[in-house]
Structure formats: C-alpha cells, structure tokens
Amino acid sequence: MATDWLRYANQNATRRLPLNDRLVNALGFLPELGVTMEVFSGGQPGKGEGPRVGSTRHDHGNAADVFFYKDGRRLNWASEADRPLFEEIVRRGRAAGVSGFGAGDGYMQPGSMHIGFGSPGVWGAGGRGAAAPSWLRAAYEGGAASPTLANVQNKTFDPVGEVMAAVPGSMAPQPRPNPPVASFPSSTAPTVPASTQPNIPAAVQAVAGAPTTSKSANDVFGMLAMMGNQGPQFSPVQTMGPSPEQATGLLQLVQALKSRIA
DSSP states (O other), X not given: OOOSSEEEOOTTSSSOBOOOHXXXXXXXXXXXXXXXXXXXXXXXXXXXXXXXXXXXXXXXXXXXXXEEEETTEEOOTTSTTTHHHHHHHHHHHHHTTOOEEEOSTTSSSTTOEEEEOSSSEXXXXXXXXXXXXXXXXXXXXXXXXXXXXXXXXXXXXXXXXXXXXXXXXXXXXXXXXXXXXXXXXTTOXXXXXXXXXXXXXXXXXXXXXXXXXXXXXXXXXXXXXXXXXTOOOSOXXXXXXXXXXXXXXXXXXXXXXXXXXX
C-alpha cells in the first residue's frame, strides 16, 4: 500500500518485507499528527516459510520496528518535547487495534519503537514488560478505552469479541423442550367440560367483555388491583429462564458493555 507518510529502510534487513494492509490502515492517523514513519525492520515469513528471526510478531507484516519523523527531524521519546507525540501515537494506535508496543532505554535504538499486532502488552529493555517506561504504559492503558465507529467498520476493533472475552462460559441458549400442541379438525372446535373450566375472576371477565377503547389507564389499573385483592385464581404459565451460569454471564456482559461506553 503506497502512502506518503510511510517509507521503508529495511531492504537489507532479515525482516525486509512490507507491512500488511491491516497495520498500515490502523496507523493511518499519523498524517493527522504531521508524523511520518520509517521502517527499519518490517515483516518476515512465518515459521518454515523463509528467512526470519525472533518472535512471530513480525510474521506476515504484522509488526515493525520504526523511527518517527516530524518536520524532517527524527523524534526521540527521551526528549521531553517529543514525548507527547509518542504518547499520542500509542494512544491512537491502541484505540485503532494495535496491541504491542516496545520502547525505552536499552531497547533497540534510541528513539525507536516496536509497533504492531500480537499479544497485548508493552515492554522495554530485554523485551520485559517490567522494563516498559512509565509513559509508555500510561499511554497504552489510556488508549484502550477509545475505539471509534471507524475502527469497527475497518475491523481493527471487534466490540463483540472484546466483551465476550470478558464473559466466562458459554452464552449459547440452552435447548428447551417444545410443549405438545393439540390439533383439531378445522370444522370442529374443542369442548371443555364445565367441571374443568377455569374460574375466571369477574374483573377479568369485565375487561374482556368491554371494548378496550372505552377503558382508561385508571380503569385498567383499578381492575388489576381488584384481581390482586382476590388472590390467585389460576396457575401462572411455567416459563424457563436462563440457567444460573447464563444469568451470571449476562450480568457480566451488561457490566462489560457499560464499562466500554462509560
């Protein structure tokens, strides 16, 4: 994918392949910051497919080691003036679905950054999460809660997957037995012996026998109150709700959704 803000300087590197379109699209916010990106270590073949080195994060163009530039000057996260741009890159990248960032003293070259997909996390010297600089971790955690509709549309953020990942167990509905359905000839109506006819409360008969348009809200609620005073007159319909496991999962689903839109 040809872009004005992306250039490659990895022709002689083991990871000499370009980035894939998904990662390029996720980083498409860089021109809004006036930033360009230079890749010095890009994509590589998967295991058994050709020359490669290190972890699988760079496989098939899913990650890159880069320098960032603004106004023709290479940026460095060690500079207090440049660091806000790095923080914004991490925040926006995280919101766009980029999941792995590496930077800091003792990690690769000064001012460089690893950026790409793979298991979520940040790290610093030695590839250790504990060595990630505080600014990198803070920016990463601040960027996870701001996906946009565009991220959903370009499939760099999956809201369903994010929520379902937080819900244990299966949310699939459990099978319920179908009740038997009686059939009658079209010319014959079923008859119910008088001894088995339900004792329908008078209030219900009154509501059923009068046109609904003539009843106000007060009338209806008043009759419901009358029915309540008479006590139960017939057995309630037996319904099957969610299992305890599903109820717990549904509650956690609602809580997870609330946290995403808070």
